[in-house]
Amino acid sequence: MNTGFSFSNDDKDDVPKLFASDKFKKLDAAVQAEVKRRYELVKGNSKALKNLIELVKSDSFVDLKDSGIQLLLLKALGNRGEDKVFREVIVSLAGKDDFKAFDTKLRTKVIEDLDTFATRDSYTASKLTDDDKTFLLEKIRKTSIFSGKSPSNNVARNTLNNIVSGNIPIELTDEKSKTCGDPAGGITFGCNLPGSKVVYINKTANDTEYKDFIETLCHETNHALNNSVVLPANVLDKFLNEYRAHIVGKLGRGDLLTAALVKEFLDKLGHDRAKTPNSYIELADFYENKKFPDYKALIDQAYKDADKGTLVDAAEMRKRLIAIKYGTPYVVGTNNTDNR
Numbered sequence: 001m002n003t004g005f006s007f008s009n010d011d012k013d014d015v016p017k018l019f020a021s022d023k024f025k026k027l028d029a030a031v032q033a034e035v036k037r038r039y040e041l042v043k044g045n046s047k048a049l050k051n052l053i054e055l056v057k058s059d060s061f062v063d064l065k066d067s068g069i070q071l072l073l074l075k076a077l078g079n080r081g082e083d084k085v086f087r088e089v090i091v092s093l094a095g096k097d098d099f100k101a102f103d104t105k106l107r108t109k110v111i112e113d114l115d116t117f118a119t120r121d122s123y124t125a126s127k128l129t130d131d132d133k134t135f136l137l138e139k140i141r142k143t144s145i146f147s148g149k150s151p152s153n154n155v156a157r158n159t160l161n162n163i164v165s166g167n168i169p170i171e172l173t174d175e176k177s178k179t180c181g182d183p184a185g186g187i188t189f190g191c192n193l194p195g196s197k198v199v200y201i202n203k204t205a206n207d208t209e210y211k212d213f214i215e216t217l218c219h220e221t222n223h224a225l226n227n228s229v230v231l232p233a234n235v236l237d238k239f240l241n242e243y244r245a246h247i248v249g250k251l252g253r254g255d256l257l258t259a260a261l262v263k264e265f266l267d268k269l270g271h272d273r274a275k276t277p278n279s280y281i282e283l284a285d286f287y288e289n290k291k292f293p294d295y296k297a298l299i300d301q302a303y304k305d306a307d308k309g310t311l312v313d314a315a316e317m318r319k320r321l322i323a324i325k326y327g328t329p330y331v332v333g334t335n336n337t338d339n340r
């Protein structure tokens with residue numbers, strides 16, 4: 001598309017050209033007025049000014065033809081000032097087909113998610129490079145779009161809300177020492193840091209199939225919400241904690257809980273140690289330990305129930321654990337929570 005103007009080295013020189021361009025004149029009068037108002041606010045700051053110009057002259061911004069959303073994007077960018085990464089992500093967002101397919105309400109939610117997340121320590125930490133910030137915002141963008149496409153998926157939305165609100169911080173790391181648990185999808189919960197609520201994401205998770213990313217993010221966020229479980233925890237705490245995290249992970253990626261899934265979880269969590277030979281070892285040991293026959297019976301019963309079509313959810317599993325008198329403060333506690 002011919003923009004009707006070209007850029008000089010000094011962005012200020014481009015502003016008259018921008019305002020005189022056909023592209024600019026096609027914008028709604030309210031959007032034009034807001035751009036001019038914001039220009040007056042940032043004209044002394046060359047980086048913030050460049051951000052404003054680059055957004056307004058982008059085809060994706062102009063082609064939105066939705067003045068409410070354009071005003072919201074201007075506001076979000078204005079909140080970020082000189083942040084080039086944020087501008088690049090919202091310019092890219094405005095051009096995405098799945099974003100454009102959304103109605104105003106869903107578009108607003110995605111912008112709000114990005115705008116709010118960008119105020120959190122997870123994003124503003126000084127150690128983050130521009131690449132790190134791009135990585136994080138892209139994850140928020142994709143998760144928010146995923147959530148918008150499946151409005152009945154409460155797990156995905158609640159997971160995102162916990163992260164965007166700052167309740168559960170996320171941090172990029174490749175330090176294995178900080179993490180344990182479930183490295184699938186390159187995401188782990190910092191469970192060996194007492195009191196930690198942080199979810200760690202390894203940047204190599206970038207190549208992960210997106211639903212796997214969502215599943216693992218929901219799973220690990222569930223652990224983070226229940227950070228009372230710090231290794232070495234009571235083994236039944238760990239079992240319940242993993243069982244519920246597995247369930248919310250699958251629900252978060254949009255799958256329904258099925259008998260096959262319940263049996264898969266039970267197998268992984270000790271019913272069949274060959275299924276996961278290198279993880280959940282203590283759960284498999286506990287299942288096989290003859291000193292705890294009630295626990296083995298509980299697992300076997302849940303397995304049989306699944307075959308008959310009765311799926312034991314996390315709340316029911318908790319009740320059954322209490323019933324066999326293996327209730328620990330975590331198992332009987334009401335202060336642990338699910339992101340569902």
Ligand SMILES: [Zn+2]
Nearest residue numbers: 181182242245
């Ligand atoms: Zn887990």
